[in-house]
Amino acid sequence: MTTAIEANERIHSALENLEEAAKQLVHALFETDDSRFFPSQPMEWLHRIERIKRRLDAAQTSLIAAAEARHLPRHNGATSSEAWLRNELGMSISTAKDAVQLARELPVHPAVRNAFCAGDINVQGASAICEALRSFPAKTPHRTLEVIEEDLVSTAREKGPTSVARRASEFLHRLAPEALAAQEAQQQEESRLKLRVCPDGRLNLRGMLDRESGALALAVLGSLAAPSSSDDPSHPRDSEQRYADALVSVLRIAQSSDKVPTVHGERPTVVVTVGLETLCQKPGQGPGYLQTEAPISAATARRLACDARLVPLVLGNESEPLDVGRATYTPPLSLRRAVVARDRGCAFPGCDRPASWCDCHHMVHWADGGSTSIDNLCLLCPRHHTIVHTDGWKVFLGEDKRPWFVPPPWVEPDQEPRQHMRYRAGPLLVPATDVVAS
Ligand SMILES: [Zn+2]
Numbered sequence: 001m002t003t004a005i006e007a008n009e010r011i012h013s014a015l016e017n018l019e020e021a022a023k024q025l026v027h028a029l030f031e032t033d034d035s036r037f038f039p040s041q042p043m044e045w046l047h048r049i050e051r052i053k054r055r056l057d058a059a060q061t062s063l064i065a066a067a068e069a070r071h072l073p074r075h076n077g078a079t080s081s082e083a084w085l086r087n088e089l090g091m092s093i094s095t096a097k098d099a100v101q102l103a104r105e106l107p108v109h110p111a112v113r114n115a116f117c118a119g120d121i122n123v124q125g126a127s128a129i130c131e132a133l134r135s136f137p138a139k140t141p142h143r144t145l146e147v148i149e150e151d152l153v154s155t156a157r158e159k160g161p162t163s164v165a166r167r168a169s170e171f172l173h174r175l176a177p178e179a180l181a182a183q184e185a186q187q188q189e190e191s192r193l194k195l196r197v198c199p200d201g202r203l204n205l206r207g208m209l210d211r212e213s214g215a216l217a218l219a220v221l222g223s224l225a226a227p228s229s230s231d232d233p234s235h236p237r238d239s240e241q242r243y244a245d246a247l248v249s250v251l252r253i254a255q256s257s258d259k260v261p262t263v264h265g266e267r268p269t270v271v272v273t274v275g276l277e278t279l280c281q282k283p284g285q286g287p288g289y290l291q292t293e294a295p296i297s298a299a300t301a302r303r304l305a306c307d308a309r310l311v312p313l314v315l316g317n318e319s320e321p322l323d324v325g326r327a328t329y330t331p332p333l334s335l336r337r338a339v340v341a342r343d344r345g346c347a348f349p350g351c352d353r354p355a356s357w358c359d360c361h362h363m364v365h366w367a368d369g370g371s372t373s374i375d376n377l378c379l380l381c382p383r384h385h386t387i388v389h390t391d392g393w394k395v396f397l398g399e400d401k402r403p404w405f406v407p408p409p410w411v412e413p414d415q416e417p418r419q420h421m422r423y424r425a426g427p428l429l430v431p432a433t434d435v436v437a438s
């Protein structure tokens, strides 16, 4: 038997040796002067370092359990073990929570503890197994739980921590289907989405969806986030950026759907408050504002105020609301339908974005005296609407009564007007009665 004093001495000398060895390792790796240096066995060394880190995590978990058992956090004036770890070791609060939970549960799961101490599984794997074992009903026989625990350890070792929850759900369904159903109901109950407007006006999203809703989100957002032939090859978007665009597309589709609930009898609308002088791009004017109070540039205000689905609240010289937005500048639904029937999608040459994603763009901005009539409107997807407003493309209605695009000189010095392929064949499908603005 090892006495407490002997154990303390062994731990002390092991830590001394470890510190010295770690110092030498870092020194050897970082302080090599020769720029041609390349580790002779990089993979093997990486694996060995990973194994050592896992063992050290196991040692730290054991010390956290010992500290908790002796109420060390409380004696040190901390409100919780998690807060104590955060203050003492600089852990993030979520890492500290996981560490404390694991320290409490590890002693009752010997197979997990052995694999963790041997460096076979990492701290995420150990935590995932303990969490999965918690979901089994209390009446599950002890021997069955032991078999499951060993199986989950093999799963974590061979397939990684992310496979553990799925394997555990399969066991749970075989043993107690009602428990899996209850878990689903609980996940649905716990679904949440936190929206926070940042000081700079951007929206921060954080949340969690249950399995079924998550699968729906992935299916819908995945289809909208798929790379498209109309993506700009000079500005490739990574998958996270494309998912953000996809979420905005879902919101735009919802906004133009009649299934979205109305607020005070109207569809949800973005309100833009902007001075008329700013809208007319006179120099030296203040910015426009969204209803979140975020300031927006004159160019963005013009683009937003250009579309049918946004209500501009225009201020006069004395900042008094002129309140001309809705009455004069929002195209009535029948007019939008006529534009949709003519353009059938984004009118920008080469774009395949559908009409439901598109804004109604005023070819001559209403702030510059353009009318809200079909001859002055065309459909543009958000990206091409931005390009038209910022990159100097001009749009006009040709003699064929369809939109033509004039590129800026830096895109094409001759500025030859271009048209979308889809207008080149077939007659116009717009009923004559719908073409007239109401
Ligand atoms: Zn526009």
Ligand SMILES: [Zn+2]
Pocket (backbone or CB within 6 Å): 346, 347, 348, 351, 352, 353, 380, 381, 382, 383, 384, 385
């Ligand atoms: Zn487009």
